[in-house]
Amino acid sequence: MAHGPQPGFKRWLYTTNHKDIGSMYLWFSFAMFLLGGCMALVIRAELFEPGLQIVQPEFFNQMTTMHGLIMVFGAVMPAFVGLANWMIPMMIGAPDMALPRMNNWSFWILPFAFAMLASTLFMEGGAPNFGWTFYAPLSTEYAPPSVTFFIFSIHIMGASSIMGSINIIATILNMRAPGMTLMKMPLFVWTWLITAYLLIAVMPVLAGVVTMMLMDIHFGTSFFSAAGGGDPVLFQHVFWFFGHPEVYIMILPAFGIVSAIIPTFARKPLFGYSSMVYATASIAFLSFIVWAHHMFTVGMPIAGELFFMYATMLIAVPTGVKVFNWVTTMFRGSMTFETPMLFAVAFVILFTIGGFSGLMLAIAPADFQYHDTYFVVAHFHYVLVPGAIFSITAGVYYWLPKWTGNMYNETMGKVHFWLAFVGLNVTFFPMHFVGLAGMPRRIPDYALQFADFNQIASMGAFLFGAAQLVFLFNVIRTVQGGKKATAEVWDNPEGLEWTVPSPAPYHTFSTPPAVR
Amino acid sequence: MASESSYYVPEQSRLPIFATIGLFLTAFGAANWINGGSAYIFFAGALAMATVLWFWFAQVIRENMAGLNSEQLKRSYVWGMGWFIFSEVMFFAAFFGALYYIRNFALPWLGGEGDRGTSNMLWQGFENTWPLYVTPDAAVHGDAAKILGPKEIIDPWHLPLLNTVILLSSSVTVHFAHVFLKQGKRSAFNLWLALTVALGALFLFFQAEEYYEAYKHLGLTLESGIYGTTFFMLTGFHGAHVTLGTIMLLIMLLRSVIAHHFTPDDHFGFEAASWYWHFVDVVWVGLFIFVYVLGA
Numbered sequence: 001m002a003h004g005p006q007p008g009f010k011r012w013l014y015t016t017n018h019k020d021i022g023s024m025y026l027w028f029s030f031a032m033f034l035l036g037g038c039m040a041l042v043i044r045a046e047l048f049e050p051g052l053q054i055v056q057p058e059f060f061n062q063m064t065t066m067h068g069l070i071m072v073f074g075a076v077m078p079a080f081v082g083l084a085n086w087m088i089p090m091m092i093g094a095p096d097m098a099l100p101r102m103n104n105w106s107f108w109i110l111p112f113a114f115a116m117l118a119s120t121l122f123m124e125g126g127a128p129n130f131g132w133t134f135y136a137p138l139s140t141e142y143a144p145p146s147v148t149f150f151i152f153s154i155h156i157m158g159a160s161s162i163m164g165s166i167n168i169i170a171t172i173l174n175m176r177a178p179g180m181t182l183m184k185m186p187l188f189v190w191t192w193l194i195t196a197y198l199l200i201a202v203m204p205v206l207a208g209v210v211t212m213m214l215m216d217i218h219f220g221t222s223f224f225s226a227a228g229g230g231d232p233v234l235f236q237h238v239f240w241f242f243g244h245p246e247v248y249i250m251i252l253p254a255f256g257i258v259s260a261i262i263p264t265f266a267r268k269p270l271f272g273y274s275s276m277v278y279a280t281a282s283i284a285f286l287s288f289i290v291w292a293h294h295m296f297t298v299g300m301p302i303a304g305e306l307f308f309m310y311a312t313m314l315i316a317v318p319t320g321v322k323v324f325n326w327v328t329t330m331f332r333g334s335m336t337f338e339t340p341m342l343f344a345v346a347f348v349i350l351f352t353i354g355g356f357s358g359l360m361l362a363i364a365p366a367d368f369q370y371h372d373t374y375f376v377v378a379h380f381h382y383v384l385v386p387g388a389i390f391s392i393t394a395g396v397y398y399w400l401p402k403w404t405g406n407m408y409n410e411t412m413g414k415v416h417f418w419l420a421f422v423g424l425n426v427t428f429f430p431m432h433f434v435g436l437a438g439m440p441r442r443i444p445d446y447a448l449q450f451a452d453f454n455q456i457a458s459m460g461a462f463l464f465g466a467a468q469l470v471f472l473f474n475v476i477r478t479v480q481g482g483k484k485a486t487a488e489v490w491d492n493p494e495g496l497e498w499t500v501p502s503p504a505p506y507h508t509f510s511t512p513p514a515v516r
Numbered sequence: 517m518a519s520e521s522s523y524y525v526p527e528q529s530r531l532p533i534f535a536t537i538g539l540f541l542t543a544f545g546a547a548n549w550i551n552g553g554s555a556y557i558f559f560a561g562a563l564a565m566a567t568v569l570w571f572w573f574a575q576v577i578r579e580n581m582a583g584l585n586s587e588q589l590k591r592s593y594v595w596g597m598g599w600f601i602f603s604e605v606m607f608f609a610a611f612f613g614a615l616y617y618i619r620n621f622a623l624p625w626l627g628g629e630g631d632r633g634t635s636n637m638l639w640q641g642f643e644n645t646w647p648l649y650v651t652p653d654a655a656v657h658g659d660a661a662k663i664l665g666p667k668e669i670i671d672p673w674h675l676p677l678l679n680t681v682i683l684l685s686s687s688v689t690v691h692f693a694h695v696f697l698k699q700g701k702r703s704a705f706n707l708w709l710a711l712t713v714a715l716g717a718l719f720l721f722f723q724a725e726e727y728y729e730a731y732k733h734l735g736l737t738l739e740s741g742i743y744g745t746t747f748f749m750l751t752g753f754h755g756a757h758v759t760l761g762t763i764m765l766l767i768m769l770l771r772s773v774i775a776h777h778f779t780p781d782d783h784f785g786f787e788a789a790s791w792y793w794h795f796v797d798v799v800w801v802g803l804f805i806f807v808y809v810l811g812a
Contacts, residue, residue, distance in 0.1 A: 006528060014528035096525045098592035101572075105532035112540040116547075148551050152543040159539070162603050170595040174588060175523070204603045208610025215749065218550050220739035223614065226639065227653035228663040229742035231622035238610055301631035510522060 005506055013108075016100035017506065018085045021107050023403075025082025026396070028110060030472070032074030033389075035118070037465055039067040044427075044461040047454050050446050060444035061129035062121065068132025072250065073157050074114050076384065079392045080253040081106075081164050084192045087399065088168065090497040090504060091186045093177025093513045098170035102163050109160035117153040120146035131442060133243065136224035136235035140216045147217065151210045158203040165196035165203075172196075177496070179515035183274065186495055190277050191256030194284045198245045198252075201288075206242040209235065233298055240291035248287045251383060252280055254351075254391030255322060258344045261398050262326050264493040265341035266333030272325040279318035286315050296367045305364045312362040316355070323352055338490075339413030343394035346386055346421055354382030357432065372442075375435025381428045385464075386421075393420075393471065400478055401485035405503030408478040412470060419467035426460025524584040531572045538565035577777065577785070590784060597788040601795050604757070608799055611753065615746045615806065619646055623742075626652055647811060651741035666744055667735035672808035675726045679719050680804050683758075686715035687797040690765070690790045700780040702772065709769045709786075712793070716762035723755050743811075750807055757796045764789040 005011045005020065012024060042063045046054045055063070085103065089096055097103045120127040125144035128134065139147060172193045176185070185193075212235070215221040222228025224235045255276075263270045270276065292300060292308040300308075326348050335341070357379040361367050370376060393416075401407050430453035435441075439450045446454065485502040496515070500508050541561025549555045579585060621630075627644025628636030636642060642655035647669045653661040670676060693708035727748075730736035738748045768786045771777040778786055 011528070013533045014530055016526050016528050095523050098589075099596060100525055101529050101532050102596075104529070105535050108533055108536040109539060112536055113543075116540070116544055145551055148547040149544070152547040156539055156543045162600075166596050166599045166603075169599055170592045173595055174591045200599055200603045201606050204607035205610040208607055208614075212614070212749075214550075215738070215745070221745035221749065222651075222663060222739075222742045223745055225663070226626060226635075227661075228651050228745065229623060229626070229648045229665075230618065230745065231626075234614055234617055234622060237617060238614060241610075241613070299632055303631075507525070 015104055016096070018089050018097045018100070018103065019403075019504065019506065021097075021103050022082045022085030022087075024107050025078045025085060025110075028107070029075050029079035029082060029392075032070050032078070032114065034468065036067050036070035036075055037468065039063045039070065041461060041465055043067065044458040046444050047446070048458040049455070050448055050451055052445060055444070057444045058126060058129060061131075061442070062127040064442050065128045065131055065134075066117075066121070069117065069128075070114070071384070072132060072246070073154075074110070076250045076388045076392070077161065078110060080192075080195070080250070080388075081168075083188075083253065083257070083392065083395050083399075084168055086403065087497060088171055088189055088192060089175070090500065090508055091189050091495055092172065092175060092180055093496050093509045093515060094171060094175035095507060095510050097167050098175055099167050103167050106160045106164040106167065109156050113153045113157045113160065116149055116156075120149050123149070133239060134213070135239075136213060136216070136232050139235075140213050140224055143217065148214065151214050154210045155207055158207045161199050161203045165199040168192055168196040169200070177509065177512035177515050183277070184515065186256070187259035187270065187273070187276055187280075188253065188256030191252040191259075191280050194280050195249050195252045198249050198284055198287065202242040202245045202249075205238060206246075209238040209242065212238070233295070236295050236298060237292065240294045241288075243294065244291040245284075245287040247380075247383075248283055250388045251351075252283065254347070254388050255280060257391045257395040257398075258326065258347050260495070261340045261344040261394055262329050262348075264398075264490050265338060265344070266330045266335050267491060268329055268333045269494070270325065271328040271331075272321070275321055276325055279321040282318040283315060286311060286318070290315065293362055293364075293367075296364045297371045309362055309364040313359065316359055319355055323348060323355075336491075338397075339408070339410060339417055340394045340398035342414065342417045342421075343390045343397065346417070347390045347394065350386030350390070350425075351383060354379055354384075354387060357382060370435065372440055373435040374431040374439045374441055377441050378428050378431035378435055381424075381431070385424050385428065390420075396475070398490075399497070400475065401489045402497060402502050402504055404479050405485055405501075406478050406482035407485050407489075408474050408482065412474045412477075416467055416470040416474060419470065420464055423460050423462075423464030423467055427457050427464055428460075430454075430457045430460075523586060524579065524589055526579070529575075531568060531575070535565065535568045535572065538562075538568050541565075573785075577771075580782070581777075593784055593788070597784075597791060601791060604795065608750075608753065608802075611746070611750050612802065612806065615750065618742055618746065623648065646743070648741050648743040653741075663739070663741050664735075666730075666737070666740040669734065669736055669743070669747075669812060670726060670730060670808065672804065672812050675722050675729075676804060676808045679722050679726075680800065682715050682719045682722070683797050683800050686712045686719070687794055689715065690793050694787065694790055697778060697783055697786065698780050702776075705778075706769065706772055709765060709772065713762055713766050713769055716758060716765065716793075720755065720758060720762065723751070723758075747807060747811070750803055754796065754799050754803055757792075757799070761789070761793045761796050764792060 005017070006014070012020065015021060042055060043060065046060055085097065123146040125146060127146055128139070128144065128150045130138040130143060172185070172189055212221070212223040216223050216225065222230040224230050224232045226232070259270055259276060290308055290312045292304060293312045296305060337345070357375070361370055361376065361379055397408060397413055434450045434453045437450065439446050487501050488498050489502060496513060497504070499513065538561055541557055542565055545555070545558030545561045549558045623644045623646070624630050625632035625635045626639055626642055629644065639652035639656055642652040643650070647666065649665040649667070651661065651663050651665045653663040654665060689708050690712040693705050693712060696704035696708060736747065737744050768789050771785070
């Protein structure tokens, strides 16, 4: 057990160490974030002016599709898994993940899967061009030949996610230090336990729906063809049965990160710990019975519209509990605003804006107007960018001193925050307006009256993109050196990870710590 | 002994990266083959994958026999298998859910019933029946239709009933095998496990027979509209899982017969395979009810 990391690249190929694997997930995620971000910038550059300037509509469609797929499956999900790998064993006092070799396998599948997905850009007929939601029959009868490679890359990404989740659940349920009861676990661990459950429940459904596509395209089945008695709307039902829990997969771990950061910098314990746990579980449960709110305009019976509308609105209750608890934690706290806290506070405010626009979209009759407009784009970017991405960033700044043993540059961190904060609001806030005014999403051209807001959004997008380079530079500098961090790093933070030295030794908790 | 009290974290391992390469070649090769390319990459990948799994399981077995696995570590494997089976349940749920939606919503609407009955205006003359002998395509285009329904379907009370009996019995036999293993009666364990494997193979034989009948005489194929689609996809994926389960149990049998693996209180490899077997059995009960009996 006392062995340290092997020298050279073999360390990364053969590793069974949760910290190594966590780092690889995080770097991979950042690479995908930049790749998906570049695609977003192609989109924004084209939309800077009405008319067609830079790319052809066919390529524009490939960009919107690949941007979505890469950000969801390549950037956000692996980043959370990376944080889980690094932090969960340290937070629960375990020596490593429960199944270390499978852990390595889960990671290494991803670069191969995304290489396969990205290679479709160079194939005859181009990359998938049917949107990241790949609705049939656009993704079946009318799809480019590369769709087959897309399907199989989704399959192996799913295998990676399922194995990763099994590992996380086994770790949390089986590897906690004595005395670490479930209701003493840090919220990040709780949210990941529930997220992993969601992943195991819905990734197989995604595998099912892409299998149905494969069979319809190549083997003559009729799942999504009305001529044979199937129904294209079936695709949407199965897809969103995966897709809606997937949305929470991308936000529940964020709740956990923010619930760790806010108490530290407010210097108060988290308000309402157990209500946080129950709220997370409620959100996860509700996520299974709201999927058709993505399909209000598809033609559903009125009973369906009403059920999915009310069930969706119900989610506002546990989410409200969470926001209330974060605000109450900060209330009368001795707050300081280091970079992680800035990102966390921005998370609470901006995620709430995204939540409110979600509530607007939940109203079925109103959704008939909003559906497939830029209002939807504004909504989900407000929950994903200042939601998922900001929380990941906050988590990286928060735990980076623990990982590297060095403090990051605080000034540069603050510069990163303000550039990103301004950039994202300038990008996405105007989209609400053009959306409500009727600008459709996923179209490379638009009517003249939308030009002003689109130009503002495009400038914001490039600012947001540039901000990430500051982040990259700051992280690299911190890995290389800098002011030494103490074991506690912050002012009396809670959690087992702060009881080990910084940087955390290669193996932590070979013998379980005592938990009060 | 230190290894008894602490959790064994394996040294670094080449297995995962080779497994990744195997899986990637399999997936890439499958896509390439389906798109009209050569099949070699797929088979090379599948072979690599099988080889890696062989060595991987061998290593895990060696570690366990060397006493490296504490009680706590063994529980990780138990949780792992349990959640893996849950993911399989959800995979089948997608296809059962599709069948439910087609029969209870999509087809009635296409046939002009219910809230969305206006769908029928696109397929005038189509009537909702199950089994769907006349597809919407056939109802509208007659002889020019591309997607025709099946001429006949499988009678649930012959081969499928027999297969139900076979598979349910095999769940009982594998349970007896487990009981004898726990009592330390190895020859009885081997016998009952062999019987289970034989029943699994027999099930697969009859399933193949049924498919042959369907294709040869009944006009029931993967391409015969949504009935054929749901029938073959559900029973086909189940059959694939029975095949895998039979192979798993066969390997457990060979491990016991040849290598004398498993002790009365340490045999999770076998137990995991038997869980998997019970799981495919339960899926079959669902299939027999919802695809065969209620589908006839």
